[in-house]
Amino acid sequence: MSEHDTGGTAPAQNGRRVQFEMFFTLPDFSDISLRDYQETMQRPFFSLSKKKRIKPIEYLSPDKSVTVHVSANPEYGMATIWDADIMIYLASHLNELRERGENDLSPTIRLQPGDLLKRICWGVSGRAYERLIGALDRLQATTIKTNIRANSKTRETTFSWIDSYTHLVDERTQRSLGMEITLSKWFFDGVMDKRNVLAISPLYFEITSGLGKWLYRASRKHAGGNGAEGFTIGFETLHQKSGSESSLPSFKNKILELARANTLPEISLEVIGAETPRPKLKMVMRRFMDRHQDVSTQKRETKPSPPRPATNPKSNGASRQSTAPVRQDLVEELVDPGLTRDLVQRAISGLKVVDPKPSQDPHDPSYAAAAAVIPRRRGGRAHEVLDPETLAAIKAECPGWDLDVLIKQFDAFLNSNPDEMPRNYSKRFYGFMKKHHERNKYTLPGY
Numbered sequence: 001m002s003e004h005d006t007g008g009t010a011p012a013q014n015g016r017r018v019q020f021e022m023f024f025t026l027p028d029f030s031d032i033s034l035r036d037y038q039e040t041m042q043r044p045f046f047s048l049s050k051k052k053r054i055k056p057i058e059y060l061s062p063d064k065s066v067t068v069h070v071s072a073n074p075e076y077g078m079a080t081i082w083d084a085d086i087m088i089y090l091a092s093h094l095n096e097l098r099e100r101g102e103n104d105l106s107p108t109i110r111l112q113p114g115d116l117l118k119r120i121c122w123g124v125s126g127r128a129y130e131r132l133i134g135a136l137d138r139l140q141a142t143t144i145k146t147n148i149r150a151n152s153k154t155r156e157t158t159f160s161w162i163d164s165y166t167h168l169v170d171e172r173t174q175r176s177l178g179m180e181i182t183l184s185k186w187f188f189d190g191v192m193d194k195r196n197v198l199a200i201s202p203l204y205f206e207i208t209s210g211l212g213k214w215l216y217r218a219s220r221k222h223a224g225g226n227g228a229e230g231f232t233i234g235f236e237t238l239h240q241k242s243g244s245e246s247s248l249p250s251f252k253n254k255i256l257e258l259a260r261a262n263t264l265p266e267i268s269l270e271v272i273g274a275e276t277p278r279p280k281l282k283m284v285m286r287r288f289m290d291r292h293q294d295v296s297t298q299k300r301e302t303k304p305s306p307p308r309p310a311t312n313p314k315s316n317g318a319s320r321q322s323t324a325p326v327r328q329d330l331v332e333e334l335v336d337p338g339l340t341r342d343l344v345q346r347a348i349s350g351l352k353v354v355d356p357k358p359s360q361d362p363h364d365p366s367y368a369a370a371a372a373v374i375p376r377r378r379g380g381r382a383h384e385v386l387d388p389e390t391l392a393a394i395k396a397e398c399p400g401w402d403l404d405v406l407i408k409q410f411d412a413f414l415n416s417n418p419d420e421m422p423r424n425y426s427k428r429f430y431g432f433m434k435k436h437h438e439r440n441k442y443t444l445p446g447y
Contacts, residue, residue, distance in 0.1 A: 033092065033095070033096065033099075033199065034088060034089075034092050034199065034200045034201070034202055034204070035088070035091050035092045035095045035191075035197040035198065035199060035200070036088050036091065036197065036198050036200045036217060036220070037087070037088075037091050037187065037190055037191055037196060037197060038196050038197065038198055038221055039148050039149070039190055039196060040084070040087075040217075041198070041217040041218060041220065041221040042217070042218045042221045042222060042241060043059060043061075043066070043068050043148075043241055043243075044057045044059045044068060044070070044240075044241060044242055044243020044244075045057075045068065045070060045079075045084075045144065045243075046070075046078070046079055046080055046081040046083065046084050046214070046243075047072075047077070047078040047079065047080045047081065047210075047243075047245075048080070048081050048210035048211050048213075048214055048242060048243070048244050048245075049080070049210055049245065050080060050082070050210065052077035052078075053072055053077055053078040053080075053245070054072050054074060054077060054078070055072075055245065056069060056070060056071045056072065057069065057070040057078075057243040059240065059241070059243060062237060062240075066146075066147065066148060067145075067146060067147050067156070068144070068145075068146045068148070069144070069145040069146070070142060070143070070144050070145075070243070071142070071143045071145075072141075072142060073138075073141035073142065073143075075141070076134075076137045076138045076141045076142075077138060078138065078142050079135075079138040079139045079141075079142040079161060080135075080138065080210070081210045081213045081214050082135070082210070082213070083135040083138050083139055083161075084213075085120040085122070085205060086116065086120065086132070086135055086136070086139065087139070087161055087187070088120070088200070088204075089116050089119055089120055090109055090181065090183060091187075091191045091197060093109060093111070094109070094188075094191050094192070095191065095194070095197055098192075098194065105192070107163075107182055107183040107184075107185065107188035108180055108181070108182040108183075109180070109181050109182075109183070110168075110178060110179070110180050111178060111179055111181065112178050112179075113129060113132060113176075113178065113179055116132070117129070117132060120205050121205040121206065121435075121439055122439070123439040123440045123442065123443070124440070124443060125440075125442040125443060127442065136162065136165045136181070139160065139161040139162045140160055140161070140162050140163070140164065140165065141160065142160055142161060143158060143159075143160055144158070144159055144160070144161075144186075145157070145158045149186075149190070157186050159184040159185070159186040159187070160184055161183075161184060161187060162181055162182060162183055162184060163182040163183065163184055164181075164182045165179060165180065165181045165182070166179065166180045166181075167179060168180065198220060198221065198224060200216075200217075200220055201265040201266045202413060203265035203266075204216055204217075204265060206265075206435055207264065207265075209254075209258070211242065211244065211251075211254050211255075211258065212258055212264060214242055215242075215255070215258060215264065215269075216264045216265065216266075216267060218238075218241065218242075218283075219231070219264070219267040219269070219283040220266070220267065220285075222283060223267065223283040223284055223285050224285060226284075226288075227288045228284065228288045228289055229284075230268075230282050230283050230284030230285070230288070230289075231282070231283050231284075232272065232280050232281065232282045232283075233280060233281055233283075234278060234279075234280050234281075235248070235251070235252050235255060235278070235279050235280065235281065236248065236278070238251075238255065238281060239251045239252075252279070255271070255281060256271060256274065259271045259281065266285055266286055266287070267283055267284070267285060267286065268283070268284045268285075268286050268289050269281060269282070269283060270282040270284070381404050381407075382394075382403035382404055382407055385407060385425065385426075386403075386425075386426045386429060387426045390426040390427065390429070390430050391403075391426075393430060394429075394430055394433050397433075397434065397437070398433045398434065398436070398437035398441075400441070400444040400445075401433070401436075401437065401444075403433075406432075406433065406436065407429065410429055410432055
């Protein structure tokens, strides 16, 4: 077995499609929980443009305590925010191994490129593999100098994102056996401190805008621990933190567009003082905002409860009821389709939210309400869970896929990410399929 050094090319087979085999066994990382490295999330470490960037990034924090200097290699250009997808995967890989109890972790990671490409939603075509090689070249060639993590012994550190990457090739067949990627000590040491990594949404990889990807990461870092109050920041400061080459007026317009669309996963954006000379952006994690709104709504709508009648110990708690009204939209979203319409209407009109331990008496309204808001268990075949119009549109626009298999994968994602539960299942799956088809259509027979 031989090793080809950085920049080598794996042999292509079947046109642009490349098959990878491994001589070692790796655990399954197909459903790896995603983690991002906090110290890189809120400051300008990456180019936000797909165009080749040579101009350095120079950042000095407002309090003049933090410096970041990023310089590009003239041949490859600066590492981009899309290249950072790879670093997120590698950080997640290390975190997963640590969570599984691995003690002897190394900055050199052996992996199958296909696993990485699928997880970061780049597809597995020959074109995607070429894109991976270009990204690794930029990550290795970009130089960062920063005083983040400075201490009494070190004033600043200079590093590249990865020290090297190597193609592993079978000597006899010259077929690729995978890759070894060696992380820089600065990045590896940071990720090894579990306090430095944050969970991120798998939908992050579906963000197409470079500024949108950076803004999600910055928002996740800034707003994640601030509850319903979120985090508010001026556009000028945000512009400095991003390292964007856009002028401030152009940057403001792009932020306004992202805030109006408000489609970033997990994060809600609100512009404060949009018409003023110095607007601000408020970032709030949706899960905190929804809870805050629910509490506020309940405070407005809840009336004083009448005195509870004495409960007969033998009645199994049949007279217990909550005082908050049932939210019809929630019932419509979660209602089990197998329930009778009469029971559903009784729960919507049943008039109360389910008691945490509802009565077992079928004649008690709380029993009906509990039955009606059983979470819908998705599953089954495509024609059973999708509305006919959406199903027809998917078949016409995304031909060639086994929808039943993809629905199972989609449901597995939703079940493991309750914050991403859609109000309209068919519409959300339709969007998922369009993006899946665009990224992976080249793997279908005939392309």
